[in-house]
Amino acid sequence: MTETQPNCSIARTLDLVSDRWTFLILREAHLGTTRFADFRDYLGIAPNILANRLAAMVESGLLEKHEYRADGERTRSSYHLTPAGEDLKLVLAALQQWGDTHVPRKAGPTVLRRDTRSNDVVRVAFTTPDGNAVPPENVTFEPVPKGPADRSTWR
Amino acid sequence: MTETQPNCSIARTLDLVSDRWTFLILREAHLGTTRFADFRDYLGIAPNILANRLAAMVESGLLEKHEYRADGERTRSSYHLTPAGEDLKLVLAALQQWGDTHVPRKAGPTVLRRDTRSNDVVRVAFTTPDGNAVPPENVTFEPVPKGPADRSTWR
DNA sequence: TACCTGAGTTGCGCATCGAAACCCAGAACA
DNA sequence: TGTTCTGGGTTTCGATGCGCAACTCAGGTA
Numbered sequence: 452m453t454e455t456q457p458n459c460s461i462a463r464t465l466d467l468v469s470d471r472w473t474f475l476i477l478r479e480a481h482l483g484t485t486r487f488a489d490f491r492d493y494l495g496i497a498p499n500i501l502a503n504r505l506a507a508m509v510e511s512g513l514l515e516k517h518e519y520r521a522d523g524e525r526t527r528s529s530y531h532l533t534p535a536g537e538d539l540k541l542v543l544a545a546l547q548q549w550g551d552t553h554v555p556r557k558a559g560p561t562v563l564r565r566d567t568r569s570n571d572v573v574r575v576a577f578t579t580p581d582g583n584a585v586p587p588e589n590v591t592f593e594p595v596p597k598g599p600a601d602r603s604t605w606r
Numbered sequence: 607m608t609e610t611q612p613n614c615s616i617a618r619t620l621d622l623v624s625d626r627w628t629f630l631i632l633r634e635a636h637l638g639t640t641r642f643a644d645f646r647d648y649l650g651i652a653p654n655i656l657a658n659r660l661a662a663m664v665e666s667g668l669l670e671k672h673e674y675r676a677d678g679e680r681t682r683s684s685y686h687l688t689p690a691g692e693d694l695k696l697v698l699a700a701l702q703q704w705g706d707t708h709v710p711r712k713a714g715p716t717v718l719r720r721d722t723r724s725n726d727v728v729r730v731a732f733t734t735p736d737g738n739a740v741p742p743e744n745v746t747f748e749p750v751p752k753g754p755a756d757r758s759t760w761r
Numbered sequence: 762t763a764c765c766t767g768a769g770t771t772g773c774g775c776a777t778c779g780a781a782a783c784c785c786a787g788a789a790c791a
Numbered sequence: 792t793g794t795t796c797t798g799g800g801t802t803t804c805g806a807t808g809c810g811c812a813a814c815t816c817a818g819g820t821a
Binding site: 456458459460461462463464465466467469470471474475478481482512535537538539540541542543544545546547548549550551552553554555556559560561562563564565566567568569571572573574575576577578579580582583584585587588589590591592593594595 | 706709710724729746
């Protein structure tokens with residue numbers, strides 16, 4: 452087994468998270484869910500699939516499994532976002548924002564993204580390094596000159 | 607078949623794009639690929655899967671199929687991003703940015719996001735509506751008060 | 762002792778995936 | 792006129808993976 456890493460960052464990312472359930476588990480984790488039974492009940496996911504996904508996500512560094520013990524109870528497992536998992540907040544927000552505009556729910560969105568300081572609703576957008584907004588139509592994906600020219604090796 | 611729409615924007619979005627190949631086809635489309643054979647060769651995707659995905663993406667409004675005829679050639683098919691598909695640029699960029707930092711390639715990234723006006727490298731970030739950057743740790747997902755409280759109906 | 766609850770595991774039928782092979786129409790060639 | 796080439800697919804078929812339902816197992820509770 453040669454276990455080739457794709458050259459494309461999008462492809463490497465998708466190797467870890469492209470699954471629908473993985474995204475939804477991440478959504479729940481970002482909303483504060485940590486326990487197996489809560490993920491199962493909130494998402495309506497089959498327990499074998501959930502166990503499978505959680506293990507894969509721990510394996511790939513998106514979640515950490517902790518054992519904890521509340522007073523007078525036995526130890527339980529909980530799953531917490533790692534910094535890498537936290538950083539996917541931006542991806543989740545981008546997906547959500549797209550869904551809000553392109554496949555809207557008649558009754559309006561169920562979840563907002565809000566700035567805890569100002570209470571403003573937050574958007575995801577392109578910016579320059581110094582924080583100026585860039586209109587999407589001015590953003591291009593540009594292969595780097597030294598990169599592998601053969602597109603088929605990008606995956 | 608009741609064909610229920612999930613209440614969660616992320617879930618509704620994932621119904622259209624959660625598949626790994628769908629994302630990679632979108633990446634290629636954003637790089638300018640329009641023809642069946644080019645998608646097939648650049649991605650190394652089996653033609654049945656490609657045909658399947660392209661049809662689904664046309665069906666869900668991410669791509670449009672055009673017939674065109676170059677001088678002295680027969681008509682050919684091409685696939686072009688719709689505005690909705692264009693808007694997924696932000697999601698692709700967010701995935702790519704995450705991959706660049708959390709599963710980096712030793713030889714550096716293969717594709718950059720660049721502002722065609724200033725030539726600056728572009729980042730994806732949270733902003734307020736008036737364009738100020740918001741640090742990710744200050745962004746929370748907040749269920750709207752009137753929304754369905756029962757999380758299990760969100761999907 | 763029996764029961765409950767959280768956190769899974771196992772078994773099984775069905776759908777989907779993907780590799781390889783095949784197909785078909787139009788142009789180009791001979 | 793027939794053959795070949797190429798783009799854009801379709802068909803076949805075996806392997807994988809999904810989700811439901813049922814079961815397990817350990818610790819705490821009545």
